[in-house]
Structure formats: structure tokens, C-alpha cells
Amino acid sequence: MGEDDALVEEFFSEVNDKYSPQVMEGLGLLETGDIPGGIEILARPLHTIKGVTGFMAGFEAASRFTHKVEDYLKKIQSGEIEATEQNVTLLSLGVNMIFTVIEQIREQGAPDEAETTEMLELLRQASGPGGPTAAETKARVEIEAHDGIMVLRVLARRIHLGPERETLIRAVAAIPDGGRVLLDFSGVLTVGSAAWEALAALAEKREIAVTGLSFDCRSVFYSWGLDRALRAFASAEDYFQTACPPPAGQ
Incomplete structure (x- = not known):
């Protein structure tokens, strides 16, 4: 050395x-x-x-x-x-x-x-003067259904402040108990502890999976043991192959 x-x-x-x-x-x-x-x-x-x-x-x-x-x-x-x-x-x-x-x-x-x-x-x-604008703190979530699974695509770079976190949590909480949810974090760089904790709590009554975790998100996800409550997949395609396997013989 x-x-x-x-x-x-x-x-x-x-x-x-x-x-x-x-x-x-x-x-x-x-x-x-x-x-x-x-x-x-x-x-x-x-x-x-x-x-x-x-x-x-x-x-x-x-x-x-x-x-x-x-x-x-x-x-x-x-x-x-x-x-x-x-x-x-x-x-x-x-x-x-x-x-x-x-x-x-x-x-x-x-x-x-x-x-x-x-x-x-x-x-x-x-x-600079005034700091970041309030609009920068808001997250948006695109929702679509796929074979009975609700796919939530998170359109925010970071989920930390109240407005960002609440937008995401409200969208997940709106899924009925027993429902299946896939959170697509492909465009997200970091997620705060309060958001992860809220998602883990919601997973007690829903099947929640996450995909597209960044290096930072992935490190936090596994170091905190969040994989015990939420399932993680490398891509949405990997998730759907597991959640919705093709009929036998195809």
C-alpha cells in the first residue's frame, strides 16, 4: 500500500x-x-x-x-x-x-x-435575496393504474419539507387499504426521514414498493432497515415481472 x-x-x-x-x-x-x-x-x-x-x-x-x-x-x-x-x-x-x-x-x-x-x-x-421560492418546495405526483397497481411517479428532486412530504403521503394514503402501490423515485435525489417513516407506516395496510432509488436514497433505505416494510426494485419492469407474472406457457 x-x-x-x-x-x-x-x-x-x-x-x-x-x-x-x-x-x-x-x-x-x-x-x-x-x-x-x-x-x-x-x-x-x-x-x-x-x-x-x-x-x-x-x-x-x-x-x-x-x-x-x-x-x-x-x-x-x-x-x-x-x-x-x-x-x-x-x-x-x-x-x-x-x-x-x-x-x-x-x-x-x-x-x-x-x-x-x-x-x-x-x-x-x-x-441570494429572498432565498428559494415557495414553488420550489412543492412536489407533484403523477398517478396511473397498471393491472390493478397504482403507479405514483414522484416529480420532485428532494422530499424533505412539509409541502413536498404531504403531497406524497396524501397520494399514497388515498390508495384503499389492501391496495398495491409502486412509487417511482427515478427523478428523486434524496428523501427525508419523516417521509420514509410515514411511508413505512402506510405500508402496514398497503403493499408498497419503490423503484428508481438514487445512490443516496438507496443507502438510507437499507441502512434504516426500510426493506422490512417496503419492497425495493431496480426498475418498474422488474417489479411488474414479480407482481404480474405472465400466464404459464407464455
Whole structure:
């Protein structure tokens, strides 16, 4: 193992043992409304991650991305950006994406440019006058029936804030008890914990499957054990082959 490889292994060991627990603690405080406390805890690991990745060959993009998220955090801390629910949620998303970017570089050699570009644009918009518009927080759900199964295609990039979450949950809750539902998340990048918990609760009286999970959604889905309540499929075609197999002999 070369010196660079040893540095990478040491860094990821620190990420797992030290930085991730600190970040989870900080994000937990943000979720409970303790914005100053959460930011104070988050600031330390973010600053360290920014510095270390800046010296790791191939991880410079993670350092630059972390720097942008850190700048946004500091603006909320100073009051330059108002600590609204939407702005704090965006901060949480940015912090979580730092770890996604690091893992993508490790596994793929580079981060997903479309995802990082979109997040940086959201941070830029939120830093400007007025921040994001209310329309950006609303989700839409397209519904169609297929062989007795209700297919809900989610038309939102992220499901975190109340309006986004409630639109999705209302659509699923409208399916009668005992019904079968397929949620198509192909265009969704991230889903918040409250939305996942609500979907898991609705699955007690419905058969709910999900497809098209992004890297981030998939990581959360399996790490939280959501596969015990919701079935996941790589594609809608895979789901329908299982749910609606062709008649024997075809």
C-alpha cells in the first residue's frame, strides 16, 4: 500500500469512527430546532474534512464542495441567511451530500457532477435575496393504474419539507387499504426521514414498493432497515415481472 492509499484508508477510518457520529449528532440538533448547537457541532468535522480532502490526491472535488457547504453553514450561523425550515433543511442536505461525494470518489473516481451542481445551485439561490421560492418546495405526483397497481411517479428532486412530504403521503394514503402501490423515485435525489417513516407506516395496510432509488436514497433505505416494510426494485419492469407474472406457457 502506497502512502496515498494509507492516507485514504486512515481518512475513511476517521470518517466512520469520528466524523460521521459528530455529524449525526449535529444534524439531530438541527432537526429538533437547536440550530446554534447543531451548527457548532457540524462546523468542526466539516472544517477538518475540507482540509484533509484538499491534500488527498483525487479528492480535491470533495474539498471544494465541502468548502461551499461550510460557507453556507457560516452564513446561517452569522444570521446573514435566515434560519428558516427550508434553509436549515438545505444545510442538512448539503452536509449529507459531502459524505455521498466522498464515497462516490472512492467508489467511482469522481462525484456525480449533476447532483453536486444542482446542490451548489440550490445553495447559491438560498444565499441570494429572498432565498428559494415557495414553488420550489412543492412536489407533484403523477398517478396511473397498471393491472390493478397504482403507479405514483414522484416529480420532485428532494422530499424533505412539509409541502413536498404531504403531497406524497396524501397520494399514497388515498390508495384503499389492501391496495398495491409502486412509487417511482427515478427523478428523486434524496428523501427525508419523516417521509420514509410515514411511508413505512402506510405500508402496514398497503403493499408498497419503490423503484428508481438514487445512490443516496438507496443507502438510507437499507441502512434504516426500510426493506422490512417496503419492497425495493431496480426498475418498474422488474417489479411488474414479480407482481404480474405472465400466464404459464407464455
